[in-house]
Amino acid sequence: MSAHSDSDRRWRGDARCAAYCALTFVVLTTLLDWGSGGLTVGRADLWALIGAVVFMVLRPARVTAGDGWLAVRGLLCERRVRTDALVSVMEYGSISTRLVLRDAHGHAVELDPDVLVANPLLWHRLDAGARRSRQRGTLRHGAAVLDRLGERIDGGTAREILKASGLD
Template sequence: MERGARPDGTTGDCHWRPDARCAGFCAPGFAGLTLLLDWGSGGLTVARADLWAVLGVLVLIALRPPRVSAGDGWLAVRGLVRERRVCTDALVSVRRDGAIATRLVLRDAYGGSVALDPEILVANPLLWHRLDAGARRSRERGTLRYGVSTLWQLGERIDGGTARDVFRASGLE
């Protein structure tokens, strides 16, 4: 079975678990370090300890990555509270949002919408393949009217990186 593929036929972000684990280590580390520094300075009180604990939880929330998964005809992004899902066979628009931290925003004909970091697709070619196959079906059906060039540019970037990796692994580079 390929990396990122699951026994039920869905595909997930193969980097999610290590990234979530890193966030899980950084947040208590931050809270512990701030508690230790505050205690060392002699200003630690119960209220301040509570503040550092709350800030540690906020760091965890900020650092925890969304969980992206895809199946035949759908793509889902699971955040902290809820999961958003789009039908990739009925995409209406694809656009890039943001100048510095870009997000890929996908909307389908049924009102579903997801936003995800395009780097997740770059790092997970199986997820990209699922999205690309659904987007191709959307184009064939005529529902995808906006963002074809955005998907094409992302596909060129992903396919070019994959080809470079294959050449590098085979010693042809």
């Protein structure tokens, strides 16, 4: 595996936003409970615990990729697939779309495709590995999903270039 890897550029900001939301929840509920006269140490602890759960739910997974691999780190563990040994790519969900990548070694990761749209370097790493999987014949399901995602990313990048150059 390569020593160089790319990661989600938006992750720190998204994680910070999750922390602010959780902290805001704790502060507001504690203040409301205090204002109503019902705040006790136990209730304050409960609000803090619920705030921690809110943070865990809102905190995004951290996506990194290197030459031939892609990893998704959640709160408790990191899952990694070999992008150069993919066997399937599935997209599911209509409101919150998820992308599931499975490799020949039995590993799987699930991620939000918007992470790839927002991070062209991550997309490039995944696409390069998927191309190797296609060449080797291991990618049997989901090539069309990757093609659609690639068109979406390329179209967005082209629009950004045109906008930046004033040609839009």
